[in-house]
Amino acid sequence: MERQLGARAVFPSDKPWLPFQQWAKRAEGLKPSPLGLLIHPVYGLWHAYRGALLFDEQIGFPARETPDHPCERCTAKPCLSACPVDALDGTGFAVETCRHHLRSRAGETCRTSGCLARLACPVGRGHAYEAAQQRFHMAAFLNS
Numbered sequence: 001m002e003r004q005l006g007a008r009a010v011f012p013s014d015k016p017w018l019p020f021q022q023w024a025k026r027a028e029g030l031k032p033s034p035l036g037l038l039i040h041p042v043y044g045l046w047h048a049y050r051g052a053l054l055f056d057e058q059i060g061f062p063a064r065e066t067p068d069h070p071c072e073r074c075t076a077k078p079c080l081s082a083c084p085v086d087a088l089d090g091t092g093f094a095v096e097t098c099r100h101h102l103r104s105r106a107g108e109t110c111r112t113s114g115c116l117a118r119l120a121c122p123v124g125r126g127h128a129y130e131a132a133q134q135r136f137h138m139a140a141f142l143n144s
Contacts (some may be wrong), residue, residue, distance in 0.1 A: 007053035020049045027068035034080055035117055036093050041067040044124020070123045082120035084110070102142045111138050 024030050024038055028095070033039040040047045071132050080088055084106070087098040101107040110116055114134030129137070 005053065006057075007055045009051055010054055011051045012049065013059060018052070021053065024049055025051060029064060029066075030108075031069050031071075033071050033121070035088055035121075037116075037118070039070055039123060041070055042124060043127045045118050046124050046127040046129060065138065074122070075088070077119040078122070083115075083117040088117055099142060102138065111142070114138060120141045125127050 010018055012018070021038060021042040027032070028040070030040060031043060035045065037045050038044055038047075041073065048107075083098075085097050085101040087094040087101070101113055112135055114129070115138065117127065128134075
């Protein structure tokens with residue numbers, strides 16, 4: 001298939017790391033949420049880029065309007081107050097604070113149900129990952 005398209009498939013786990021987040025910003029006009037994750041106007045925090053095709057030639061695409069940033073319309077910002085250990089302050093993410101919590105007995109809810117801050121976001125709530133997928137991602141974050 002790659003030869004037919006004249007492209008090479010790449011994945012976020014490939015090393016050296018590739019700029020998937022930057023590509024997503026350019027492709028869809030996405031911006032970071034207060035959690036640091038890119039937020040989609042429809043899918044909220046529940047979208048991911050699992051691969052990309054790299055072409056030898058530049059492909060022109062028509063200009064797109066940048067979507068409204070959903071976080072700018074959100075006055076309550078429940079994502080910032082939902083974290084039980086205040087690992088988020090809207091300007092950064094305290095990674096080790098979060099990991100320490102996840103390793104503790106008190107972190108069981110986050111480990112089994114998913115990040116409470118992410119779950120608190122009202123944008124795209126109907127697209128939230130199923131519990132098993134959230135557990136997988138929490139375990140991967142904990143062990144990264």
